[in-house]
Amino acid sequence: MAVEARSTRRFSARNDLRLVVLGAPGSGKGTQAEALSARLEVPAISTGEMLRQAVASGSSLGRRVERIMAEGSLVDDETIADLVRKRLAEEDARRGFILDGFPRTMAQAESLQQILEQFGTRLDTVVRIEVPEEELVRRALARRRSDDREEVIRRRLEVYREQTEPLIGYYREQGLLHEVAGDRTIEAVTEGILSTLAQEV
Numbered sequence: 001m002a003v004e005a006r007s008t009r010r011f012s013a014r015n016d017l018r019l020v021v022l023g024a025p026g027s028g029k030g031t032q033a034e035a036l037s038a039r040l041e042v043p044a045i046s047t048g049e050m051l052r053q054a055v056a057s058g059s060s061l062g063r064r065v066e067r068i069m070a071e072g073s074l075v076d077d078e079t080i081a082d083l084v085r086k087r088l089a090e091e092d093a094r095r096g097f098i099l100d101g102f103p104r105t106m107a108q109a110e111s112l113q114q115i116l117e118q119f120g121t122r123l124d125t126v127v128r129i130e131v132p133e134e135e136l137v138r139r140a141l142a143r144r145r146s147d148d149r150e151e152v153i154r155r156r157l158e159v160y161r162e163q164t165e166p167l168i169g170y171y172r173e174q175g176l177l178h179e180v181a182g183d184r185t186i187e188a189v190t191e192g193i194l195s196t197l198a199q200e201v
């Protein structure tokens with residue numbers, strides 16, 4: 001009972017929550033970050049979305065990253081860290097945030113830690129959404145847009161495996177990692193994450 005009351009307080013809306021959502025392309029992490037944002041009232045911050053907006057606006061950043069994104073490669077760590085540092089300094093992120101698509105490399109994970117230290121804070125939790133390989137491929141083919149060539153889809157998965165997957169072990173060692181099954185309905189995954197967050201306190 002006491003534990004329940006405490007966890008409800010800790011993870012209900014209007015409390016701090018600094019969360020990273022990790023997952024392969026097609027794991028549904030963007031959808032889950034948005035759903036959690038609505039439930040927990042902290043902003044979902046997607047570096048992919050910020051970059052797509054930069055491309056759409058034709059800014060110098062957008063022009064610089066357009067090709068890299070189109071081929072499924074990663075934008076350089078320094079550019080991404082600058083983007084995140086500025087975004088996390090905004091007022092709405094002061095009480096917490098849900099990061100979607102960042103960090104994606106070990107260097108970015110280290111930058112995140114430094115940025116949060118500068119703000120006098122730290123990550124609370126990392127949630128990994130786990131989806132079996134065959135399901136990722138099935139989803140990627142099903143939602144393929146005209147510009148998503150198969151080689152780009154394959155490249156994204158390869159980049160994830162090489163650059164991003166090591167973060168799972170990194171956060172596990174820090175005791176921050178929670179794994180949630182992602183091959184369920186959107187709502188079931190959201191509930192799974194929320195109950196994981198509640199139990200963790």
Ligand code: AMP
Pocket residue numbers: 025047048049051068069070072073074075076080100101102103104108156
């Ligand atoms: P996403 O919407 O998260 O899948 O991101 C779309 C694309 O934006 C990626 O394929 C990368 O080219 C780029 N991108 C997004 N976030 C990052 C990041 N943290 N580091 C490097 N590149 C990124």
